[in-house]
Amino acid sequence: MLERLEMEGVGPSPRLSFEFAPRLNLLTGDNGLGKTFVLELAWWALTRHWDDAPSLRRADWKGRSFIAADIRGVNSRTHIHHELGAQDVQIFVPPENGLTVYARVDGSFSLWDRIRNGRRDGHSLVPSLPAYDFTPDELWNRLEKDGRTLCNGLIHDWVAWQIKNAEPFQRLKKVLAALSPGAHEPLVPGEPTRISIDDVRDIPTLQMPYGVVPLTHASAAVKRIVGLAYLLVWAWEEHVRAAEFRNEPVTDHIVLLVDELESHLHPRWQRLILPSLLEVVRALREDVKVQVIAVTHSPLVLASAEPLFDEAQDALFMFDLVDREVQATKAEWRPRGDANAWLTSEVFDLKEPRSVEAEQAITAAKAALKDPNLPIEEVRRIHNALYRVLRDTDPFWPRWLARAEAAGIDP
Known part of the structure; x- marks a missing residue:
């Protein structure tokens, strides 16, 4: 679990600091103020893995530039302090047995598993294999590296699990049900089907109210949610297998990083997705805890948090531009009652919820x-x-x- 993240002389603001809550953390604010950047640094702190280019020092910054974080595992805490421009010789000890999943807004995903992506060096863990980075195509079809198949992909695994009626398929059905847009339109697997004489694969399907739809023909919203459901189940199954292989305990917590939680989703689905994310991990195993750090621009997402928000476990962070400087502050939680009230609150700063x-x-x-x-x-x-x-x-x-x-x- 990520407890604290601090940066100085890095990114859109001279200084930013976050004390994250153990369960739910929502980041909101105008475009271009660094919310996705904070997710990227959270991912780095939890995995010590850069997805693209490392964070760059601010050109106008005269002092030292650093990123610091505190991470809590099952029985220990880890402090990271990384100065940009300095050689980092500190051995990184990831949180014990943690899984970290990062869902990006473009449909790509990243996964880091302490057991599979770490190896022992004496009494410590240091990074071994890079994190699993999936483009949308790799998530659906196959992820390979250096001649090794790291993941068979959603299409292959879904059909293989379904034909065998294996435990992962039962788990997948539970996760899909939890992430569904409502009782009127549940995400229920149908029978696999061929979609072309030029494609010999059997393609998973969903039983929609109007008929059976191959996943390759589903909407962008359904594809993103189905991709997340598959990745969670696949990551869990492979984590359990790796734990058995290495004779290590299975993790008791998962960290989910989600950019633009509401992306592609109908307002009816936006009202459900946040509670669903908190519940979905229970479909993997009842005693597994989840920490969510998510970016949202949706007043419906914030309104949906009101019945479940607990200030002892949850936090809302607002990003604002003040005197040409980005500031991120932990907001005092106050229920507004409906989406219009959220739109006209200090969170979104609209005078009227109209044109x-x-x-x-x-x-x-x-x-x-x-x-x-x-x-x-x-x-x-x-x-x-x-x-x-x-x-x-x-x-x-x-x-x-x-x-x-x-x-x-x-x-």
Whole structure:
């Protein structure tokens, strides 16, 4: 579990620091303020693996640049301190028996398993094999490296598990059920099918309300969620096998890093995905704990967190641009009640949960309500603007009509 992450002279801000909660951590804020960057550094801290180029020192930074983190395992804590530009000779000890899964917004995934991706060097663990990095195509078809097959891929494994009715397939069905968009549209496997005379593979299918759909023809949302479900089950199965092979205990916790949790999902699904993620790990094993660090721009995701949010286990971090500097602060949790209230809260900073034109018209109308001496021509202009952009059932009308009538305007 990642307890703390700190960076100085790195990324979009001179200094950022996070004290992560043990269960749920939500990162929200405007685009381009570094939320994905924080996920990348969290991934590095947990795995000591860079997916792309290492984080770069800020060009305008005169002091030392470093990344630091505290990680808690089953029986120990690990501190990492990495200075950019300095030779890092510290032996990295990953958290005991941890699994870390990183779901990116482009449909790619990364996985790090302490047992499979680490080897013993004396009494410590040091990185051995690189993490498993999956492009969308590799996740579905096969992941290979240096002539070795690291993963057979979703299409092959799903069908093989299903034909044998093996335990992984039963686990996959439970995970799919947990991640489904609702009881009206459950993710239920159908019978594998051929989709072309030029492709000899049997392709997994889903039983949708309107018929059976091959996974290769599914929507982007379904593909992303199904890919996550498969990766979790495959990672767990291979972790258990590796633990047996090396005679080591199976992990009791998983860390999930998810970028743009709501990506591709219908609003109805957005309301369910966060509670589902917290529950889905129980489909792997009842006693496994999960820490989620997720980026979201969705007020529905935040509204869905209200019934389950526990300040002792969960945290909300807001990214803001203040005086040309990015700041990330842990927000005091306060339920808002609905998505509109979240939109107009300090989290999203919208004045109105409406169109830009409606917001402008209402802003002008609110100012007019405070000015009894406004010329009737201006009151009429505002009234006409409201009439163009608001429905007659809009809750703002009762506030405005008394002002319009006082100015002699026929509503």
